[in-house]
Amino acid sequence: MKTPTRSRMPERMTGFRMPESMTRSRTLRRILLATTLATTALAVARPAPANAAQTLGPVTDEIGVIRIPKNAPIQIGGMWVLSGADTALGLDEKRGVELAFKTVGGKLLGHPLKLNAEDDQCNAEGGQTAATKLAANPQTVVVLGPACSSVATPGAPILWQAGIVDIGTACTAPALTAPNRGPQYAGFVRTVFSDSEQGKADATYAREGLKAATVVTVHDGSPYAQQLQQVMADNFTKLGGKVLSQEAVSPNDVDMHPLLTKIASEKPDLIYFPLFTAAAAQVLRQAKETPGLEKTVLLGGGSLASAAFIEAAGPSVVGFRIGYPDISADAMGKDYPNFVAEYKKTYNEGPISGYHANAYDGAMLAMKAIEKVAKTDSAGNLYIGKKALRDAIFDTKFEGISGPIACDANGQCAQFKPSVLEFTSADPKTYDLGKNPKKIWPK
Amino acid sequence: MSGAQLARSQPRISVGRVSPVDIVLWSLRILVLFVVFAGTIGAIVKDRYTAAQWFDFVMFGLTIGAIYAQIALGYTMVYGVLRLINFAHGDIVMCGAFAGYFVASPLDRSGFLTDHPVIGMAAILAVAVATSTGIALLTERIAYRPFRRVAGSGPLIAAIGVSFFLEQTFRGMFGSSVKSYPAPAWQRSTFEVWGFNVPRIDVLVIGLAIVFMAGLYLIVQRTKMGTAMRAVAEDAEAAALMGIDVNKVVVFTFVLGGAMAGIAGVFYAFVYKQVYFFMGFTPGIKAFGAAVLGGIGSIPGAMIGGVFLGLVESVGPSLFLDGLGIPAPYQLRDLIAFTLLIMVLIFRPNGIFGERMAKQRA
Incomplete structure (x- = not known):
């Protein structure tokens, strides 16, 4: 655009205003860019509250x-x-x-x-x-x-x-x-509690309660599942077990057959999958149909203690175990039974989750x-x-x-007491933390 | 001497014509081909899976592929006739699955489904097909027909609106929880072919899908209505001038698409055993991808595209990624499926079967 002839001529004489407005807009754009960058940087860094006293x-x-x-x-x-x-x-x-x-x-x-x-x-x-x-x-x-x-x-x-x-x-x-x-x-x-405790407890149960030598973990990319299975895998290794592989699915996946076939080829003693309701129910149901996983124990996480999970998983839920904080009466605070009574009175049903x-x-x-x-x-x-x-x-x-x-x-702020719960019935109406699923470990 | 000069100047000319986009596309092609070949060789060398397990992967792929194909048919037919991407089609599948659930669940509890599997399945399919066809027709009449003569993106937005409407209506009526589909024992049983264990449900789903799709193909190719449909797809105005009732053809198209969606919904729920209000979204998107893959507007294209996508999803992670030693390959399943979709579209921009139609319309 800028030819030598033009730049030597005074702008007003040529009536050529383009370069001027262009420079201005360029400056403006630069300011805008700088501001945007600064804001982004601030947003990313997200410091402690900036409010003054x-x-x-x-x-x-x-x-x-x-x-x-x-x-x-x-x-x-x-x-x-x-x-x-x-x-x-x-x-x-x-x-x-x-x-x-x-x-x-x-x-x-x-x-x-x-x-x-x-x-x-x-x-x-x-x-x-x-x-x-x-x-x-x-x-x-x-x-x-x-x-x-x-x-x-x-x-x-x-x-x-x-x-x-x-x-x-x-x-x-x-x-x-x-x-x-x-x-x-x-x-x-x-x-x-923190899952650094939950993962440790699950690993301990897997090694001591189940006597499992090998495990495959499955997460869904969520911070909860990803970190929990990592802690569990680390502790499992520390306790002398072997982690065969750490798999992942998407939370909305429905077809777990290929994944489970792959896992079956590794012949683990235990599959540990602290996923959320929908994906966990799919893994559970499809694992029972996968050749090679008949004897593999399945262990899930605390997000599955709900009637909704029983409904989603259907009959395959019976015998399924989850790692969970100990909520039996003697492990909880002394006012817990009163709370449950009040809960039932107010909502006409027992606690629906954990x-x-x-x-x-x-x-x-x-x-x-x-x-x-x-x-x-x-x-x-x-x-x-x-x-x-x-x-x-x-x-x-x-x-x-x-x-x-x-x-x-x-x-x-909370302490952790570990336990493992096992589902006893596939009827969602029977969901009652402590009975279905009931505590099976520590005995 | 001059010959050598010419040879030297030849590449220089072609280099001048290569744009950065071409370079990116070519490197993408080479990268994907590398992943496919290196991964396959890696998987063969590692020899981690038995033949039976490879067979299972293929069976899973064919099963989900058959379902994708049936859903894709609905997309492709509506697109062919109306030039409309019916985004609510995945939710029509969901409606069929729900209707099937409300029949299957009591039948299973009473033991009827175990004692009379054929009558039971027929009843479930009939109710599901009736429901999803009915809803497809209503959508067409209420939401799409008023937009028929509107240019621009109005119809598309209406389709997205219908999708939300159906999802949230089902959520409002039946709750947001995930419902477990019944699984009678005969479904879970397997039988043996040449030493491979074949699940009965997979064979049933694939077999019935082939039967239904063949039926649909015959209807479109051999009947008067099917001919009218193809005529409208070719040129709606000319077809109308020839005395074809376009409204009737559109309704017929939605009947066919809705029926296939209902069947697909029941199969999907029988294989994956869950129904909930949002379940239509993912298979809907995948099937739309399959329809584009096969060449949108083409019926055999939708069938082949669906089966291809299903196979790639199922076999891909184990064959390509596992072979390269990538951890947790199943997380990347959708990535593989859609990368291959993009690849096919780079090599064949109109899809596998799209070329002939595109030429005719141009």
Whole structure:
């Protein structure tokens, strides 16, 4: 475009304005590009909350203060899987939280409690949406849930950037509370065990309970399954077993025959597949039809303790085992039986999945911490400092219905007692944690 | 001397014509061919699977392939007649599977399905076919016909809307849980051919699929209605001028497509034993891929495309990726299937059977 003749001529004389506007737009584009890059970099790095110190009423806080006007509700966010095949998993936890609110009469410090529950669909995209929505509400004090690690992994940093603590109620991926978890997870705690414990327990059961010498693991690419099978495989090797291969499927796969034929060619003693409902039911049903796997033991994970899984798996569920935290009465907190009675009374059915007690304790932890740090002014308005609340959650210790709750520096607040459960009937109506599936290990 | 000069100048000219896109495409072709050959050789050298296991892989592939083929027929026929990609077709399959489930489940509980497998299967298929055909017709009448004369992407968006509508309606009516399809004992049994164990259900699915597809082919090729269908597919306006009732032909097309979808839905559920509201999506996409692979608009193309895709999905991971020593190959099953789809389209842009039709329409 730029010929020597043109550039030597004054622009105004030629009336040729193109180069000028082009330079301007180029500069503009460069600025835009720089801004975009900077924003992207910021978004990727996602530092700890950027809010400056704030003083509202009687409270000053490093990262912000929430003011709740007199008689207005204390808004607590929730995100669980509330649709799709794993609905029971999330709904059960939501009910745990509702029952926790009920035990305090639905009121805290004179303010009604309000639960804003979002459906996170148990995937990263859903988690991002749910967390963003909850973080956008300036009245969100704390968030309970999620059930799935694939939600917590992107969700917790989004919430913590807004200065909101996320209390995970069933997301068990080890990375979430690992010592190297990074500052963006500083606002994440969980009232459920870590799969670094679950994987170890499953490996121990496989070696000592089943006397298995070889294992094949299957995951579905989710943080939960991937990390859990890795921990299990590592511990299995450590205990003297041999991991023949670590396979993977997609969560929506239906045809497991080729995979299982491949696994059969390796002749493992055990297949370990901590998948979610749909894929796990397919593996289970099709494994029984695969030649060469007749004697292979199948072991699944904690996301399968639900009536929905029995329904999906059909008759092949009988005799199927899952690694699970010990929830028999003597392993749980002393108030657990009362909780179950209340659950049955409120919802006209027994607990529909396995993590209601963890969710209940998560809600209790949140309420106890709010009680500790919230201050009321003379007009009856309530003020909660965000940093203070985070510290209070990390400091609060109590005897929960799922066991003692006390957070360590990385946000791990629950202890773990291992067990293995076995399904006894293929009728979804008989689902009753402790009876179907019933505890078979440790004896 | 001049001959040598000419030879030297020859490649220079062709180099000048090679665009970066060509280079990328050629390297992609070479890469895929390398993976296919190196993987196959690797798998043969490793000798990990017995002949019986290879036979199983092929059987699984043919089974799912037969189902894909039947679904693909619905896509390809509707596309041929209306130039519409019926995105709701996968969900019509789901409707058929659900209808079959509500017959199969009580029949299985009462023991009827075990005692009278033939009558039981016929009843399940009949109800499924009636349901999915009915729903296909309703979709055509309510959602597609008003858009018949609309140019642009309106009809396509309507099809996507119908897909969502069907999924969410079934979810609302029957819940979002995964339901387990009954599996009577005779289905799980196997019999022996030349030392290979063949599951009865696979043979039933493949056999019936061949019968139904042959029937469909005869209808399209030999009957008056089928001839009218082909005429409309060739040129709808000319066909109308010749006195063909286009509406009737379209309805007939949806009847055929819906019936095949109903059968495919029952088979799919019998082999994979689960029904839920979103189950139509994945096979729908795969079958659409199969239809494109075979040459969209071509009926034999859809059949061959479906079987080819099924085989590649089933055998591919073990043959190509396992041989190269790639861990967890089954995660990459869809990648293999769709890479091969892209490959076929690079070599034959109109699909395997697409060329003849494309030429005629051009």
